[in-house]
Amino acid sequence: MHVRRPATLASLAAELGVSRTTVSNAYNRPDQLSPELRRRVLETARRLGYPGPDPVARSLRTRKAGAVGLLLTENLSYAFRDPAAVGFLEGLALACEDAGQGLLLVPANPEREDVAAVHRAGVDGFVVYSVPDDDPHLAAVLERPVPTVVCDQPELDTVDRVGIDDRAAITQVADHLIELGHRRVGVVCMRLARDRNDDFVNAERQHNAHFHVQRARLEALATAFTSANVDWTTIPVVERFDHNIASGASAAAQLLDRDPQVTALICTSDILALGALAEARRRGLRVPQDLTITGFDGIQESERAGLTTVRQPVLEKGRAAGKLLVNAADHNRPRTVTLSTELVIGTTSAPPRITEERWFGP
Amino acid sequence: MHVRRPATLASLAAELGVSRTTVSNAYNRPDQLSPELRRRVLETARRLGYPGPDPVARSLRTRKAGAVGLLLTENLSYAFRDPAAVGFLEGLALACEDAGQGLLLVPANPEREDVAAVHRAGVDGFVVYSVPDDDPHLAAVLERPVPTVVCDQPELDTVDRVGIDDRAAITQVADHLIELGHRRVGVVCMRLARDRNDDFVNAERQHNAHFHVQRARLEALATAFTSANVDWTTIPVVERFDHNIASGASAAAQLLDRDPQVTALICTSDILALGALAEARRRGLRVPQDLTITGFDGIQESERAGLTTVRQPVLEKGRAAGKLLVNAADHNRPRTVTLSTELVIGTTSAPPRITEERWFGP
DNA sequence: TGGAGTGACCGTAACGGTCAAGAACCAATT
DNA sequence: AATTGGTTCTTGACCGTTACGGTCACTCCA
Numbered sequence: 021m022h023v024r025r026p027a028t029l030a031s032l033a034a035e036l037g038v039s040r041t042t043v044s045n046a047y048n049r050p051d052q053l054s055p056e057l058r059r060r061v062l063e064t065a066r067r068l069g070y071p072g073p074d075p076v077a078r079s080l081r082t083r084k085a086g087a088v089g090l091l092l093t094e095n096l097s098y099a100f101r102d103p104a105a106v107g108f109l110e111g112l113a114l115a116c117e118d119a120g121q122g123l124l125l126v127p128a129n130p131e132r133e134d135v136a137a138v139h140r141a142g143v144d145g146f147v148v149y150s151v152p153d154d155d156p157h158l159a160a161v162l163e164r165p166v167p168t169v170v171c172d173q174p175e176l177d178t179v180d181r182v183g184i185d186d187r188a189a190i191t192q193v194a195d196h197l198i199e200l201g202h203r204r205v206g207v208v209c210m211r212l213a214r215d216r217n218d219d220f221v222n223a224e225r226q227h228n229a230h231f232h233v234q235r236a237r238l239e240a241l242a243t244a245f246t247s248a249n250v251d252w253t254t255i256p257v258v259e260r261f262d263h264n265i266a267s268g269a270s271a272a273a274q275l276l277d278r279d280p281q282v283t284a285l286i287c288t289s290d291i292l293a294l295g296a297l298a299e300a301r302r303r304g305l306r307v308p309q310d311l312t313i314t315g316f317d318g319i320q321e322s323e324r325a326g327l328t329t330v331r332q333p334v335l336e337k338g339r340a341a342g343k344l345l346v347n348a349a350d351h352n353r354p355r356t357v358t359l360s361t362e363l364v365i366g367t368t369s370a371p372p373r374i375t376e377e378r379w380f381g382p
Numbered sequence: 383m384h385v386r387r388p389a390t391l392a393s394l395a396a397e398l399g400v401s402r403t404t405v406s407n408a409y410n411r412p413d414q415l416s417p418e419l420r421r422r423v424l425e426t427a428r429r430l431g432y433p434g435p436d437p438v439a440r441s442l443r444t445r446k447a448g449a450v451g452l453l454l455t456e457n458l459s460y461a462f463r464d465p466a467a468v469g470f471l472e473g474l475a476l477a478c479e480d481a482g483q484g485l486l487l488v489p490a491n492p493e494r495e496d497v498a499a500v501h502r503a504g505v506d507g508f509v510v511y512s513v514p515d516d517d518p519h520l521a522a523v524l525e526r527p528v529p530t531v532v533c534d535q536p537e538l539d540t541v542d543r544v545g546i547d548d549r550a551a552i553t554q555v556a557d558h559l560i561e562l563g564h565r566r567v568g569v570v571c572m573r574l575a576r577d578r579n580d581d582f583v584n585a586e587r588q589h590n591a592h593f594h595v596q597r598a599r600l601e602a603l604a605t606a607f608t609s610a611n612v613d614w615t616t617i618p619v620v621e622r623f624d625h626n627i628a629s630g631a632s633a634a635a636q637l638l639d640r641d642p643q644v645t646a647l648i649c650t651s652d653i654l655a656l657g658a659l660a661e662a663r664r665r666g667l668r669v670p671q672d673l674t675i676t677g678f679d680g681i682q683e684s685e686r687a688g689l690t691t692v693r694q695p696v697l698e699k700g701r702a703a704g705k706l707l708v709n710a711a712d713h714n715r716p717r718t719v720t721l722s723t724e725l726v727i728g729t730t731s732a733p734p735r736i737t738e739e740r741w742f743g744p
Numbered sequence: 745t746g747g748a749g750t751g752a753c754c755g756t757a758a759c760g761g762t763c764a765a766g767a768a769c770c771a772a773t774t
Numbered sequence: 775a776a777t778t779g780g781t782t783c784t785t786g787a788c789c790g791t792t793a794c795g796g797t798c799a800c801t802c803c804a
Contacts, residue, residue: 029762075501075502081789123486123487124487136482390790415751440790443758
């Protein structure tokens with residue numbers, strides 16, 4: 021018998037000559053046994069090296085894992101380097117901590133379409149953050165019989181949702197630029213689908229974009245500029261798969277090379293906008309005199325840079341998602357939390373430089 | 383029978399008239415049954431709404447949770463706002479992803495000493511990042527019968543360890559300053575223990591510090607300055623519990639108020655140093671002409687600020703911790719990974735302003 | 745024709761707990 | 775003496791799966 025099998029509740033109980041339940045109670049319900057016996061139990065546990073009830077076995081029996089899964093298909097490095105994503109993570113982690121829940125980062129590498137990690141995750145619920153709407157991991161999550169909250173995703177009729185009004189938010193940006201007099205603009209956006217396309221985006225690809233947030237913003241921009249009598253099809257849209265400053269810079273470069281006449285660059289994220297700023301600086305373009313640049317998110321770095329952008333409450337977004345999940349009981353219809361945003365007018369937007377015939381003024 | 387109990391492997395097997403093993407195999411070992419039967423199994427599963435094998439039950443049986451726990455007692459908000467911590471997290475997450483392991487953030491709020499979360503965590507191992515060495519959560523982790531890696535912690539004879547040579551690293555800073563001619567310096571450090579002490583630190587508290595990293599750095603500084611014939615007991619050390627820029631600023635203020643003659647502020651983190659820079663600016667002190675300021679970590683913001691600091695590979699630290707944990711098999715004695723650091727001399731350090739009698743020159 | 749080999753499937757025994765219900769005991773009340 | 779109520783502890787079922795060690799039918803080859 022001395023195989024040095026690790027001690028279990030049962031072996032402890034046997035050693036003590038009490039029932040397993042009693043040992044269990046010693047850990048979980050101290051009021052259910054005499055202090056004296058409890059002391060003996062714990063002491064014997066220490067002597068036998070029993071580390072306390074096995075968490076997995078407990079989870080199986082109680083049907084609670086005590087953790088929330090986070091699915092984030094974006095490349096992990098980009099997630100941790102994007103202040104907006106980190107802010108979301110922080111909010112979510114705080115909400116989980118408040119509820120005493122763990123937060124499990126599900127290893128969903130977008131490269132290999134291995135959905136097994138989603139199946140293997142022992143969690144009581146999922147938060148899905150900004151993944152393409154045709155992502156197999158997302159599908160796998162939806163098949164799991166646990167409550168789920170999606171964030172920055174299209175509405176689904178089975179799960180809760182947290183997000184902002186992307187259309188309204190970016191429309192404010194567009195209106196701001198239109199009012200300033202910009203008509204010939206360019207757009208730099210994040211990736212629109214799971215395949216890489218570091219290039220201009222045609223109408224079809226815009227329309228079929230699988231990243232809800234990006235699609236919504238592009239659509240709203242199209243609407244806004246169309247209303248201002250600008251033919252949206254003439255507006256160049258450049259896409260970047262990677263989300264970092266270098267990408268923003270190269271996208272801006274590609275756009276300015278093709279159409280040096282643009283007076284404003286609308287970027288769908290601050291990170292990209294910061295890259296665009298760098299590229300403008302590199303070219304000797306003064307911002308905002310020669311070129312207006314706008315972002316989206318309202319991260320701290322952009323504040324420092326004076327970027328005109330849309331501030332969205334990323335931390336609150338994470339927190340809201342966590343809270344929805346934690347009290348995911350007794351509500352039959354899916355809930356939606358829409359957080360408010362704010363247009364922040366910085367020092368990177370101004371009326372276009374007056375050249376040739378282009379000047380329409382408000 | 384129509385209680386709408388969720389389907390299980392067993393009920394599926396019963397419905398199909400096959401054994402549970404076969405259903406299990408349909409999911410886990412497709413080569414163990416005929417494609418035809420497998421198709422039938424999966425189809426029936428879909429029909430009955432069976433979501434696939436329960437991850438918790440599987441974990442219990444296989445004795446694998448497929449996840450790594452991260453214990454980080456630091457207030458979560460500070461963790462997510464400290465670029466060094468985020469970098470560590472990124473590296474760790476990457477290592478986990480590579481290994482197909484999840485990463486569970488254990489909800490260990492330092493306020494309430496509730497260790498239950500550690501017991502509840504269904505993980506195959508723990509990474510402990512920079513917690514006080516008398517932290518009850520750490521003790522709880524060490525009692526769990528799973529491999530553990532500590533990071534920026536004192537060596538323990540039972541677990542693996544990842545870190546840098548804090549003494550050598552800060553000694554480089556000290557030597558740099560001493561060589562520049564600084565003799566009258568001040569130190570701003572992060573919290574030294576679990577209790578809050580936003581004030582000067584006496585010798586005893588320095589000696590008893592429960593944060594290994596901070597203690598090591600202070601000790602090394604003491605050694606270095608003592609070697610340069612500076613009486614360490616005369617050097618003011620200010621501690622801050624919260625780790626953010628405001629704390630650095632207020633600490634610098636407190637120090638400069640008490641001893642306006644100091645020619646250099648040694649901060650034990652870049653965040654604190656950035657705060658000190660802000661405070662110096664606020665006071666109209668020119669850096670480095672009037673005041674030298676140094677940091678520690680080598681975060682990006684400090685690079686932008688030209689801070690003299692020690693660069694440490696935070697991402698690699700996380701990655702190393704993850705790797706140690708993933709192949710934590712077959713090694714009897716605990717392993718230690720010590721990563722290298724680099725003194726980065728920026729534009730915030732220079733010889734002291736020459737006043738009165740104080741000028742010793744090299 | 746008999747034996748080895750192979751593919752497909754099965755039965756049993758864990759895995760390590762928690763839970764609901766009840767038994768045994770004792771003191772206090774009726 | 776019977777009843778009540780409260781502790782304290784036990785019993786037996788159950789959580790949903792996979793590991794292990796088979797069985798069984800069939801093919802292949804000498």
